[in-house]
Amino acid sequence: MVFGLTLLPSQSAQAQSAAAVRGLPDFAELAEATGPSVVNIRTLAKVSSRSGGGNLEGMDEEMQEFFRRFFGDRVPGGPRGNTPPRNNAPQEEREVPRGVGSGFILSADGFIMTNAHVVDGADEVIVTLTDKRELKAKIIGADKRTDVAVIKVEATGLPVVKIGDSNRVRVGEWVMAIGSPFGLDNSVTAGIVSAKARETGDFLPFIQTDVAINPGNSGGPLLNMRGEVIGINSQIYSRSGGFQGISFAIPIDEAVRVSEQLRTNGRVVRSRIGVQIGEVTKEVAESIGLPKPAGALVRSVEADAPAAKGGVEAGDIITKFDGKTIERSTDLPRLVGATKPGTKSTITVFRRGASRDLAVTVVEIPAETPVKKAAAPAEPPKPTGAGQVVGLAVAELTDAQKKELKLKGGVRVTAAQEASARAGLREGDVIVAVANTEVNTVAEFDAALSKADRSKPINVLFRRGEMAQFALIRAR
16 A cells, blocks of 8 residues: 655644754764863862861852762762762861862863862862873962963873854854863753853953853853854853853953963963043933943042043043043953053043043052042032022132142032932032033132033033042933
8 A cells, every 4th residue: 555645734844843953053073072172170178177077078058969969978070989088187187179160271281271260269279181080280370350260280192172263253153061060070061142242340241151051160161163162151140059041251362361471470460540430321421522422431540540640530531542442431441451561552531522632651450459538528618609500509629628639629519409419419529520611619610500501411520539420410
């Protein structure tokens, strides 16, 4: 008997769907080719020995419970799967597991890249290769600002990763991660790039993905479909501590630049100009005549810093650095930080409705020191009532106050009510400009306020402590 077979429309759609499924990426060859270049990293810490608590001490409760359920008291990645307590160690001090992470091999002679937080505070670092060899590693250098670290094992002929170009990453493309979540070596997860240039830090625009990342994946590679590393898995967004669909990777371009400095100098050298900055809002941009809400608003300038010596003032909008456009405020510290200390650079600022170029010589970032707060101004003379039209009373600054605040002029707010209070002004603020006009005295303040178009928000540049910011007063 012979039967004919005719595909119904629904069956035809199913066949097309099946074809589409067959067209999805196959990660098997990619995992097989790149897996040997990924390592498990175990860190140990020395602690006082108070009890025979076993080798799960030093880990958080969630990870301890996971290990107890699936491995008893064995720590994945340990020698032969089991690291017995070191009973022969002195009672005062012994080594216990501190954490697990991942890394990938940069060179055949044993240089490995990982996260700085993976090795931070470790007394001993142990690297496990896919062929089960365990090697002690030396920390070459770690940079907490970018969360990049380089470690070194004594070995030769190791398989290395291929480095890609994170600038070519496209939103929606398939990517794969390899790491050791919860200490489970060479676990592979996959997903897509969800977003680029996601801002979560001063020096890094992260790659956001939906690839499953969990504790232990940190430091492992994010790979494209060509088998190239495009990022280092570093962070997750989570309310529970586990993966919830959002993970972040450090772009490999930045990581490589950092790793080269770590391998050469053991540390990363960055530059600074001595300003504190903030975002430029759409309302502020429109009010001061800036073509679009871009650049970095200078909120304060450190005394004797390169910016101060170059003429940068609080309230300036930095729009370019060495000819490179500042789209967002976070662009500025990256560009400055990547500049060699001692370099004479050009900063373009937007001030009082016009742009101007200033020359500054960047310097190396020193150790962090607390910022000195401005002293409380002394009791001012009786304030003028001209600003009452917007609920604002001001008074002259004394010479002592100007010196303390490092200002040439300005007026101090003695009362802020109604429209001024709604705009965010308060007693003690120092107003330095009104409607793009610099004010050094009460008379200049009165004149600038009288000329301002009250049918539109009036922009007021003021200092609060050491920070400069704009307020938009909407007069009735």
